[in-house]
Amino acid sequence: MLELENITKIYDMGKVKVTALDNVSFRCEKGEMVSIMGPSGSGKSTMMNVLGCLDRPTSGSYRLEGRNVSSLKDNDLAVIRNNKLGFVFQSYNLLPKLSAVANVELPLIYNGGHNRRQHALEALESVGISNRAHHHPSEMSGGEQQRVAIARALINNPLIILADEPTGNLDTASSRTIISLLVEQSKKGITVIVVTHEEDIAAYTQRTIYLRDGKIVEERKR
């Protein structure tokens, strides 16, 4: 369903060229939950950016549902991010001036969706936080904010959820809630890819790949 083939990403920093991803191939099936681990600078973020259609690889191909998306234009990538992908960030990345429900509505605004408020409330309900719908991010705990972020990621029924250190800022209890929510999504058929530092978070996933110096050095199935 998702397939990276010989993906290389080179950053041209003027004098030096930095190879962030070196000939990476990786595939993932519908409903699979995969974790990516590796030391900082190993290329995890670059891989997430490529998977998230925020960045294009220097070479190689990225196929999503059989469609090659590695050379699409900015606006087409924006449409894919909007319709097919959901992002969950370490620092939640909610807009501070908007209420929880307005934050969840945002992706619908960019594709002209109807009944936005109602859909957003349903998404909040599905992550168990509808009681906070009209609160602003600053009035919520980290775990609550991350649940709002997951609701936002779910609003357009994505194929893939990309979670970049989703529990990095959370305590153990909240971390468990968040990772369980993500596991629940994968059981519903959404592919979930999680970047993490923590082995016990990775333990929730079916498969872990280890990156080092832009290469996949190890792959472990559970």
Add this chain to the structure above:
Amino acid sequence: MNIWESIRTAWQSIFANRMRSLLTMLGIVIGVCAVVLLVALGQGFQTSMKTTFENMGASALYISSSTDKAVKSVRELTLEDAEALADPKVAPSIAAVSPTLSQSVNASYGNNSVTVQCMGVMPEITKIRNYTLEVGRFISEQDIITRQNVVVLGYQTALDLFGSESPLGKSLRAEGNKFQVIGTIQKMGGFAGDSYILMPLTTMQSKIVGGNNVQQIAVKAISPDKVDSAIAEITSVIRARHYIMPGGTDDFAIRDMREIMNSMQQSLATFSLFLSSVGAISLIVGSIGIMNIMLVSVSERTREIGIRKAIGAKRHDILLQFLIESSALSFTGGSIGLLIGVGGTLLVGDVPFFGSPGTSIQPQISPTIVILALAVSIGTGLISGTYPATRAARLDPIECLRHE
């Protein structure tokens, strides 16, 4: 992204930074205010000029003593000069002649008192200027001969002194004398306005000014195309009466209506230029201010731009969002400027024309002004928002998300 959604977002952002937005708008407020005043005054001037032309006629000429310092000895204009011009055998192109005197006097009735322009005139003045009686009668030949203490009042002066009372037959006091009101003139408008007192020239000579001189001789040519030959006849008659040698300089000046209007129009053009410069400079400064604030806003909201892009905002969504925000800012400033401009115009009412008393322009507010002002303000917003918005739209989402 929906336009209404963008407008709502823009409003939220403007309101969230009330003080900053207000200060940013100031330039646009002043600029639009200046534009409104400019157009209102310009349109008022056009109307006044039209009325003045209708009241005075294009074929009117005004002779006065020369003020040129090069002329050594100036003979004052006299009643006899005027009588000589009235002779159709000598000056066939002249239809009517009316010598006039004018002076500012203090007139009072009961507790009411006004300072007003008093003009000594002959009955012939009605052939030159368009005085239409409201009530009573005009100054007659008999009044001139017997130097009667009678006056005819302009519309505004009648109102100022007598209010709702009928002034006919009542006496007002001016310069230590009593004058009986024999008539009032209808509202005329124009630059001259409606504040004036008319009295027989001879009465004015003996009771107010003293002497036999006149200040001005108003002349009407028999038709507008005879104005030039009328000027030639006046020149030869007066030169002969004032014993000016061939080659000597005229000790009098003849002005026709066109000339007077031209000089007025020129002063208005200077004034307009001044106002439009103020308006243009304010708008430029205002738009730089908006551009600056928008750049600040873009850099403050880099992370927001990153988030919006990550969840599917396209370039033009971001572009539109910031363009709408800058236009909303400018539009709000423009609306405030428009309100102040229109309010100020209505509040001030008549504006004395370059400080000379008795003359006035009534500024006019038309729908054109409203449309112009709002268009100018939205345009300014779009222009000043273009660069910041383009910059925001081009930002790389990855960089934005990393931004603190």
